[in-house]
Amino acid sequence: MRETREPTDIGGRDDLDVLLRRFYTAAFADPLIGPFFTEVAGTDLEVHLPRIADFWERALFRTAAYGRDAFAPHAALHSARPLAPAHFGRWVQLWHAAVDGLHRGPLADRAKAMGERISVSMMKRLGGPGAAAEAASGGTGGFVPLAALALRTAA
Structure with a gap:
């Protein structure tokens, strides 16, 4: 029988590493959204994870150095294959599911809220007036129901 544990808050870099790999x-x-990572950007997960962990560690704990331009790679992706509100909605959906599957607490809530803000900001900057109007009107951004998503169960 599998032992279940009560989810704890995000405690540091080790938790971020597990969370980000899951996400x-x-x-x-x-x-x-997978093709943006695999086909368009050709992202190497092992190279990407330490960089994005630095980003989230700085955002949540103010402890890591992150000196990169987080917008530039997304602008390049958008130029190669346009990102639509549905893509941002799916990113947020998967981010929430990954966080909720592993963590509960103020930092987990902050990580989810920050993911939403980042997603909306990127959508506005990349998508122009239509995306900005969608976000400003409280639109869903193309979110898909989580009903079939299995990430809510911690591995």
Whole structure:
């Protein structure tokens, strides 16, 4: 019988590493947003994970150095294959599911809220007036129901 544990809050870099691997494994495999990582960007997960962990460690704990331009790679992706509100919605959906599957607490809530803000900001900057109007009107951004998503169960 599998032992279950009560989810704890995100405690540091080790937790971020596990969370981000879980999230990006799902994102790479996702039929809607996965091709942006695998086909368009050709992202090497082992190279990407330490960089994105630095980003989230700095965002949540203010402890890591992250000196990269987080917008530039997304602008390059958008130039190669346009990102639509549905793509941002799916990213947020997978991010929430990954966080909720592993963690509960103020930092987990903060990580989810930050993911939403980042997604909306990127959508506005990349998508122009239509995306900005969609976000400003409280639109869903193309979110898909989580009913069939298995990430909510911690591995």
